[in-house]
Amino acid sequence: MTTRRRTLIGMGALAANALSLGQAPQARATEGAESGPANDESRTATADFPLARAIDVHAHYITPTYRQALIDAGLDQPDGMSAIPAWSVDGALELMDSTGIAAALLSVSSPGFAVGDHHTARALVRQVNEEGAALVKANPTRFGLLASLPLPDADAAVEEVAHVFDVLKADGISLETxxxxxxxxxxxxxxxxxxxxxxxxxxHLHPTSPACWEATALGRARPMIEFLFDTTRTVTQLILDRVVENYPDIRFIVPHAGAALPVLADRIAAFALTESTPPVDVIGALKRLHYDVAGFALPRALPALLHLVDTERLLYGSDYPFTAEAAVKALGVRLAATDVLTAQQRQRVLSGNAARLFPRLADGGNS
Structure with a gap:
């Protein structure tokens, strides 16, 4: 059985499971998307619109330029997945309308820009950032941009930070782990x-394959477990090397319900006691971060995360299109139905917390 077929079967099972929690979301046309669900303040989460008024902080875009660059670099099966998923503005808006998502922060997913030498990567980052900014300009109430940087070239990355904020007016930055x-x-x-x-x-932090993936991925697609461990690894370094402490005005978003951090937090904190005097306050640092709930946050990951942080630190994420449309809808139904969150907490996760981080989108794209 091919990886692609297994993926489709798995997503079908996920959708079937979600149907047991409530009616499946009904499709809506994209006509009138600019003035539709993004501005319908009366909408609340239901089976038809499980993600009503949500601000999606973990959504991806794949322009023709970027897709071709991946293909040319031999990365047409990114991170061991079967293919680069299809993406279009119309398709993204149709999914948003059919679930009630008001706005999505667009970013480039893994494998990022590891497509050649640093000069090539730098030029591609600039072009794809410009293309992302154009998408936002054409759909200012529906999209935001989390721009990419041409790391590991730090000098070029500093220049790109200035460009994306001062010229492109990006809403934030996306960094690979x-x-x-x-x-x-x-x-x-x-x-x-x-x-x-x-x-x-x-x-926003986004996982990618670790350098050692050939030895650790067990011959399977790296998003299954390697992505979560790589997120955990880079956040652990950011905390233990006092980056979170020394750069307190960076507002980091950790993906996938904190990856393995909720389970490992106490272990990391214990080892931190042996490293420095005074020791790093690991738990305190983790509580200052923000976390999206993209992927399989329920039934186990979200309750574990809530033992570490409160709901004011949680944000909605779809991971579309790397999470397929059917799965996004099914996971949305599951989030709408869970009793882990109260109705007030759920709306905070869907939109209220993100509105504080991205006030332009909370203000209808006008600020």
């Missing part, structure tokens, strides 16, 4: 972190 095996807390990246701290940037 490692760049060519160098993790985000590495001293070579400190000039970039200092610039992001100065700008009080929102920085």
């Amino acid at each position: 490692n760049y060519e095996g160098t993790y985000l807390g590495d001293p070579s990246f400190r000039p970039v972190l200092a610039e992001l701290n100065e700008r009080q940037a929102v920085v």
Whole structure:
């Protein structure tokens, strides 16, 4: 059985499971998307619109330029997945309308821009950022941009930070968990972190394959477990190397319900006691971060995360299109039905918390 067929079967089973929790979302046309669900303040989460008024902080875009660059670099099966998923503006808006998502922050997923030498990567980052900004300009109430940086070239990355914020008016930054095996807390990246701290940037972390994936992935697609461990690894470094402490104005978003951090937090904190005097306050640092609930947050990951942080730190994420449309809808129904969150907490997760991080989108794209 092919990987693609297994994926489709698995997503079908997920959708069937969600149907037992409530009526499946009904499709809506994209006509009138600009003034439709994004501005319908009366909508509440139901089986028809399980993600009513949500601001999706973990959504991806794949422009023709970027797709071709991946293909040319031999990355047409990114991170061991079967294919680069299809993506279009119309398709994204149709999914948003059919679930009630008001706005989505667009970013580039793994494998990022590891497509050649640093000069090639730098040029591609600039072009894809420009294309992302054009998508936002054409759909200002529906899309935001979390721009990419050409790391591990720190000097180029500092220049790109200035460009994306001062010229493109990006809403934030998306960083891979490692760049060519160098993790985000590495001293070579400190000039970039200092610039992001100065700008009080929102920085969404996104996992990618670790440098050692050939030995650790067990011959399977890296998003299954390697992504979660790589997120855990880079956040652990950011905390233990005091990046979170020394750059307090960066507002980090950790994906996938905190990955393995809720389970490992106490273990990391215990080891931190042996590393420095005074020791790093690991639990305190984790509580200051933000977390999206993209992927399989229920039934187990979200309750574990809630033992670490309160709901004011949680944000909705779809991971579309790397999470297929059927799965996004099924997971949305599951989130709408869970008793882990009260109705007030659920709306906070869907939109209220993100509105504080991304006020432009909370204000209908006008600020």
